[in-house]
Amino acid sequence: MSLRQGSMRYPYFPGCTLKAKARGFETSAVASAGALGVHLDEMENWQCCGATFPLQADNSFPLVSPARTLASARKMGERLVTLCSACYNVLKRTNHVLRTDVGRRDKVNAFIEEDYAGDLEVMHFLEVLRDDVGFDALARSVKTSLGGLAVAPYYGCLLLRPNDELGFDDPEAPHILEDFLSALGCQVVDHPYKIECCGSYVALEPGDLASGPSRMVVESARSRGAQAIVTSCPLCQYNLDVAQQGAHGREQAGVPVIYFTQLLAIALGLPEDVLGFEGHVISPGPLLRCVGVVGSDAIA
Amino acid sequence: MRLARDVVRGEEERKLRDISGEEVRSCYQCGKCSAGCAMTSMMDLLPHQVIRLVQLGQVEEALASRTIWLCASCLACSARCPRGVSLPNVMESLRVTMLRPGGRHIDPARLPADVLENAPEQALVAGLRKYS
Amino acid sequence: MFVCWCGLNIGGVVDVPRVVEEISGCPGVARAVDYRYMCSDPGQQLIRDIIREERLDSVVIAACSPGMHESTFQSVAESAGVNPYRCEIANIREQCSWPHQNEPLEATRKAVELIRAAVEKVRGDEALSALSIPVTRRALVIGAGIAGMQAALDIADAGHEVVLVDRLPHIGGHMAQLSETFPTLDCSQCILTPKTSEVGRHPGIRLLTSSEVESVSGYVGNFTVKIRRRATYVNWDLCTGCGLCTEKCPSRTPSAFERGLAEEPAISIAFPQAVPHKPVIRPEACRHFTKGKCGVCEKVCPVGAIDFGQQDSLIEEKVGAIVVATGYDLHPKAKVGEYGYGVYPDVIDGLEFERLNSASGPTQGQIRRPSDGKVPKEVVFIQCVGSRDQENGYPYCSKICCMYTAKHARLYKHKVPDGQPYVFYMDIRAGGKGYEEFVQHATEEEGVLYLRGRVARVFQDGEHVVVFGVDTLSGKKVEIRADMVVLATAIVPASGAKELARVLKTATDEYGFFSEAHPKLRPVESLTRGIYIAGCAQAPKDIPDTVTQAGSSAAKVLTLFSAPRLSHSPTVAAVDEEICTGCGICVEACAYEARALDTRRHVAVVNDVLCEGCGACAVACPNGATRQRNMARSQAMAMIDAVMG
């Protein structure tokens, strides 16, 4: 597939986290998209998606906020692009409910005073890269060689489950991240924990309870030679990163956990100021300098 | 444990069914959910044991379990359940049963400062919706 | 002399080339060869070629058990011109390489010895020819449950007469007692009555109810059977089945068909659809017999069919084949004390539940408990009662109770929607087409609560029967104050099965289930030629499996009937009349009644066809007058010498 320069425009939903703690995810994504001819058009009146899809059958109220976002995105176009896995999950599942469950759709529509029937297509930016840009074209756009970097993909839960509603990838053997990393020229490190849960919001439980599952994930990647882990979820990034607190500096070096868009921006040779690596526990700076893919000391 | 009609299909169990939209009696206790759950090492009851308690109408005991707060709604269990049980919905119904009358599992005001400062917004929003 | 490797079965233990080498030198051995699979087509061709090349007059094959391939190799020998009774098998697999897997050297030595012995034997073998016997193309079927009826119909439809015997006054067996049947829940009577009435009117089936087989003599193709017809005290030739007598009879007795849940008159027809639809008098309950007065039935019978003086009669039938289809009983009540079975009226068994649920049963199909007729709201079903219980019952699984318990729990829910059924189980064995789905439906759609564990105790407490059980899944002890308890008691062979086996000279297992000739390859043939088995007489099974096996036994009978004559092995006992003193010791020794004394000539004679060639007579004869063909004393001695070295 050839790259249709400047021809692609999408309504885009950033979500709260990308405007605050995960700013680098957004800046790297928007800049990379631009370099590939994709214009991510941030919606004007988006609302928080709710961060977790409500699992209560008797209560449709938590669907109101994401539904409002969906209804207004529909006015901008037929597709809505997301970056954060959680936003993708919540918006796509909400959209599914509104499309298939007439009873709940009527309740929610009454609240938001709209007549929205779920006829939007909620997409993840990875899907845009795969289907609209094309991984072959992406490979041809790579400016910085990442051949020296061994990277483990980490999907977590929210991109993959429930598969019958999301249909994102093979839920037990996904490969979109691998294909993406290959297109960038990285060495892909496959590992069994790439679809296991990191512990998610259990991070808030006192006593560091989510770090157990997260450590298993990091160890699964590290022991197979991964130098970095990529994700598309700020909570996964946080959990995997925090779980390694205190680990680096000892005999095992920490494995930096970065957003796939940050790696994309590096590969596309974009200025380092779009990367936004601040706030990481395991700083990716030393690794990236070491393999020679970034130069500036400004990267913490 | 004394079993009777009004225990097995009691009021408590009916409420859970309304909240979760799930019929737990489909579960045949194969244990596959527990086998794949990432959080079990911290749990006091395995996920399938929680389901069993609900099947037996022992809702109080299920509500007292730490497991319901440690479930991360990751859906690994329901994705693989051979009987199509949405176990995370059942967990949610148990949590909600505790929270709706005004209960709180975690008080946002008492979260440690470093968590408040560093955790992504997404974690705070999701956690507070699950825990309070 | 041919040695088979049987792949690694023999060749992996026994040093086959070495064996060949050693045997080659034996006296009388023209040639010794080995081959990887002697029974294969090329193996058989090899035997034929060498027989022709060397112009052999006898062969020894060292291979597997003669039970497997003796007939294969006999016909190979025959096709190359060697008399088949001069082909001997040395079993170096079952009797050598398998039991001596860990001693290859010893096994090799033993193989050589076994082969040497066979070589010695074959040197003494006579050229014999098979005996030929005629076939009576009529069959006897014992037991007229669904198995016996199906076999009888299949044989009769193929044009051969069938004598169908059942000890009850009516046919249909247990299936007549069932209400609805898994996995489709169709009404049992509705699918049964087309069969019973077809049997009743089939011109090729002679139906003998209230009858039992008393003795059997003869052999495959030629059995003579004596059948006792018990007195029914009603002349069925006159009786029209109008039922007046049963209406007027003043005496009442518990109904066996209703399993004691209802009473019936002393003269009665067990159930409305019974075939034959004729009454019988039970003398133990009839006032005429117990008190010497009454005779009401005799007075009301419009055709004068009552015959208090009727006696048992003996009927003799000649048949060529016998199908045993005597079915099952349930584990006796008295044996499960911990569940109060037989003590508490509201603890019942599966067949009693079937009657409660049956439209023609004691409650007209309403689920009401026996003690007070109340509709039970909490019903506990207990599986594996007496089954899988080596200590207090039987080690085997009764196979059908998981399914019928799921059925019972579902039928109960259909009739009592606000009731709660509980099922205590160990495992749910639902391996049949649509069966697992049937059980899942019970839990998922009908709310049957399965509790994994055995019940320890059931006791009466006021109105309730209290159940102490456990749910090993939750690790909790369970107590249920139930209104009724239904036990899935073990399936056991019909009473009298072992005695019948003795009459038929065939075998049962230790419990009384008839033994099949081979558990996998000959599942419907008994250990006696000409006798076949069908249905629960062989092992617990459900209706689909029963009908399948019945059809298969009928096919075996028809195969037998399709041969113009039968052949019998000629390696039987023979008497040297010059030496025999007519002492008769051999007659006693024969287990097959193959021997008799010719009182006129005063010598023992052998019925070749009955003789199984066991050799008991030859050993018993004090005068050495009896000889086993192709196992003469001289042959036996030579074989022993060969082994002793």
Ligand SMILES: Cc1cc2nc3c(=O)[nH]c(=O)nc-3n(C[C@H](O)[C@H](O)[C@H](O)COP(=O)(O)OP(=O)(O)OC[C@H]3O[C@@H](n4cnc5c(N)ncnc54)[C@H](O)[C@@H]3O)c2cc1C
């Ligand atoms: C509670 C219960 C529920 C069941 N429900 C189902 C169901 O829903 N679906 C299903 O597929 N299966 C069911 N079954 C199994 C079913 O009953 C059997 O598969 C079937 O009846 C076996 O038929 P049979 O002819 O082998 O034996 P039987 O039905 O026992 O028939 C044997 C016959 O032989 C006669 N007999 C016995 N001994 C002698 C003798 N010495 N001389 C002459 N006659 C003799 C008996 O009088 C009887 O008529 C159930 C069984 C039970 C116990």
Ligand code: SF4
């Ligand atoms: S995987 Fe499903 S059926 Fe199996 S125990 Fe868990 S919930 Fe029950």
Ligand code: SF4
């Ligand atoms: S949803 Fe909850 S119970 Fe199920 S696997 Fe995930 S953490 Fe375990």
Ligand code: SF4
């Ligand atoms: S009254 Fe006579 S004819 Fe009528 S059923 Fe009785 S015996 Fe038969």
Ligand code: SF4
């Ligand atoms: S004699 Fe009297 S008791 Fe006996 S069967 Fe006839 S009516 Fe009944």
Ligand code: SF4
């Ligand atoms: S079929 Fe089921 S209930 Fe019957 S003995 Fe076997 S396991 Fe037990």
